[in-house]
Amino acid sequence: MTSKLLYSVSISLDGYVAGPSQSRDHPLGVGGERLHEWMRTLAAWRSNAGQAGGVENENTAVHERDENVGALVMGRGMFCGGPGQWDPEWIGWWGTNPPFHLPVFVLTHHERAPLNLEGDNDFTFVTDSAEAALAQAKAAAGDRNVKVIGGAFTVAQFFREGLIDEFLLHLVPITLGGGARLFADPFRADLRYKNEWVVVGPGVTHLYFARED
Amino acid sequence: MTSKLLYSVSISLDGYVAGPSQSRDHPLGVGGERLHEWMRTLAAWRSNAGQAGGVENENTAVHERDENVGALVMGRGMFCGGPGQWDPEWIGWWGTNPPFHLPVFVLTHHERAPLNLEGDNDFTFVTDSAEAALAQAKAAAGDRNVKVIGGAFTVAQFFREGLIDEFLLHLVPITLGGGARLFADPFRADLRYKNEWVVVGPGVTHLYFARED
Numbered sequence: 001m002t003s004k005l006l007y008s009v010s011i012s013l014d015g016y017v018a019g020p021s022q023s024r025d026h027p028l029g030v031g032g033e034r035l036h037e038w039m040r041t042l043a044a045w046r047s048n049a050g051q052a053g054g055v056e057n058e059n060t061a062v063h064e065r066d067e068n069v070g071a072l073v074m075g076r077g078m079f080c081g082g083p084g085q086w087d088p089e090w091i092g093w094w095g096t097n098p099p100f101h102l103p104v105f106v107l108t109h110h111e112r113a114p115l116n117l118e119g120d121n122d123f124t125f126v127t128d129s130a131e132a133a134l135a136q137a138k139a140a141a142g143d144r145n146v147k148v149i150g151g152a153f154t155v156a157q158f159f160r161e162g163l164i165d166e167f168l169l170h171l172v173p174i175t176l177g178g179g180a181r182l183f184a185d186p187f188r189a190d191l192r193y194k195n196e197w198v199v200v201g202p203g204v205t206h207l208y209f210a211r212e213d
Numbered sequence: 214m215t216s217k218l219l220y221s222v223s224i225s226l227d228g229y230v231a232g233p234s235q236s237r238d239h240p241l242g243v244g245g246e247r248l249h250e251w252m253r254t255l256a257a258w259r260s261n262a263g264q265a266g267g268v269e270n271e272n273t274a275v276h277e278r279d280e281n282v283g284a285l286v287m288g289r290g291m292f293c294g295g296p297g298q299w300d301p302e303w304i305g306w307w308g309t310n311p312p313f314h315l316p317v318f319v320l321t322h323h324e325r326a327p328l329n330l331e332g333d334n335d336f337t338f339v340t341d342s343a344e345a346a347l348a349q350a351k352a353a354a355g356d357r358n359v360k361v362i363g364g365a366f367t368v369a370q371f372f373r374e375g376l377i378d379e380f381l382l383h384l385v386p387i388t389l390g391g392g393a394r395l396f397a398d399p400f401r402a403d404l405r406y407k408n409e410w411v412v413v414g415p416g417v418t419h420l421y422f423a424r425e426d
Binding site: 013014015019030031171173174175176177178181183185186187188189190191192193194195197198200205207209 | 226227228232243244384386387388389390391394396398399400401402403404405406407408410411413418420422
């Protein structure tokens, strides 16, 4: 099976993946945490996060699906925040044992030596291009898939270059009124996907798309 | 049954209901007609439009559902085009016997006497507010529903004022790269809907939303 580039995100009816006024205090923007309520109420999610309780419903199987991921890609913003927040000693938001347990490729303009943290969390900093980060991630993933995990700006770059093979929208039918759009204007006009499957769960509709060439 | 305000629209993955550069020559903008291909290939649609051929598939039942509509609302732009294109003699784009066969309320800043065309196409021009147009349409519809049919600017006004009770998105998984957004920035942050049902058909996914109060 060919390795694919995957992406998934919770998105509002008005197209935002984070609310307005994102900051280190409000990493998801104002109101943005409402996009993730469907997940944070799941027993499966809470158990992973070391929390008791929660529910099991139609969203559980979607949350727990096996994506066969062998490497991750993220943007500089997801690793350390916005412009001017680069700090060569910064090890990310996740402490000394991040929850990834996979090779992570960080797309950035800043050169930096690899950062190897506990739990097989190996960060490599890639400074040339989205394609270069993807090529390195695919090499690390072998025949498993690569997943780009954010933020919105980096994901948009991969979409614009036609590199996202399959993606899952968790559509939350609320409006946030502003914030970070997944598909910001101007975008490219010629992407074509096929909606492979849909699951309607409490508070969210999951739509899976695969690229049509 | 209480009369509701309904809306339906074909929308791209990147959130556009028309492509860029809309004009009288390109009323749907560049590439915008691709949003309607799922419908124009249906035998049911073609038959209504006096055209032979076409297919029957999962999209047919969605296209032919009975919405129990008793009156329509549209914006000035849909009736006559953009700013500066108001013409007191203009009877709309649809000839002397338009396809509506219902009372139509046109929201505009221009006073005009009612226009009564063949086939029970009675246009009333409402100059005060979206609420006023809706109130007049509801009076005309009795216990049937009212439907707002465009354009995007007028529909956004009804959404912003929290007046849309139920709406159907025909999500076409392509990107248009620009154009008229259904949910343009800035929007209101507190609308909540429930996804009542979903149908995945060839080339389009239909998502029906009802307002949650």
